[in-house]
Amino acid sequence: MTVSTRIAVIAVGDRSRHDDGVGWAVLSRLRERAAVRPLPPGTALSECDLDPGRLIRLWEDAGLAVVLESAHARPSRPGRIYRLELGAAELWRPGVMSPHGLGEAVELARELGRLPGHLVAYAVDSADISLGQGLSEPVAAMVEPLAERVEEEIVRHQVTAAAGAVASTAS
Numbered sequence: 001m002t003v004s005t006r007i008a009v010i011a012v013g014d015r016s017r018h019d020d021g022v023g024w025a026v027l028s029r030l031r032e033r034a035a036v037r038p039l040p041p042g043t044a045l046s047e048c049d050l051d052p053g054r055l056i057r058l059w060e061d062a063g064l065a066v067v068l069e070s071a072h073a074r075p076s077r078p079g080r081i082y083r084l085e086l087g088a089a090e091l092w093r094p095g096v097m098s099p100h101g102l103g104e105a106v107e108l109a110r111e112l113g114r115l116p117g118h119l120v121a122y123a124v125d126s127a128d129i130s131l132g133q134g135l136s137e138p139v140a141a142m143v144e145p146l147a148e149r150v151e152e153e154i155v156r157h158q159v160t161a162a163a164g165a166v167a168s169t170a171s
Helices: 018-036 052-059 102-112 143-170
Strands: 007-012 043-048 064-071 081-085 119-125
Touching: 007 018, 007 052, 007 143, 018 043, 018 064, 018 119, 018 143, 043 052, 052 064, 052 102, 064 143, 081 143, 119 143
Parallel strands: 007 043, 007 064, 064 119
Antiparallel strands: 081 119
């Protein structure tokens, strides 16, 4: 079995709706940080509208896909970061959180056999998704910590993939 080293970090949402642009803000911060500390080769930073088909194309053949988006949790705690992982019960639970079509994209990708090797979504509970530019204060405060968490996620994936490659060559 071949393990993909490609990593896809994908911002989902609409940056013309205040906090719905949190993924774009995190991607921007990751690009700034990469100028000093480059991301691993094969890492793609991409933006996606709300189209599940496009989202699937962006994560296809990735060993790791990290999706960044806003969420509308109940009860609301603006700025709270949720880490959701493929296979975990909290990946998509109607009535608790409303990620941008992530549940539909996962189910469609599962049916088509086009899931990434590992899928993690980071969703930030939004305070304001009305039309307009700029993030609310509690969401803006999470951009830097979330960029750090994405970098840590990438490092964890690399360590796990390297350990798996060593184990498979030893057997």
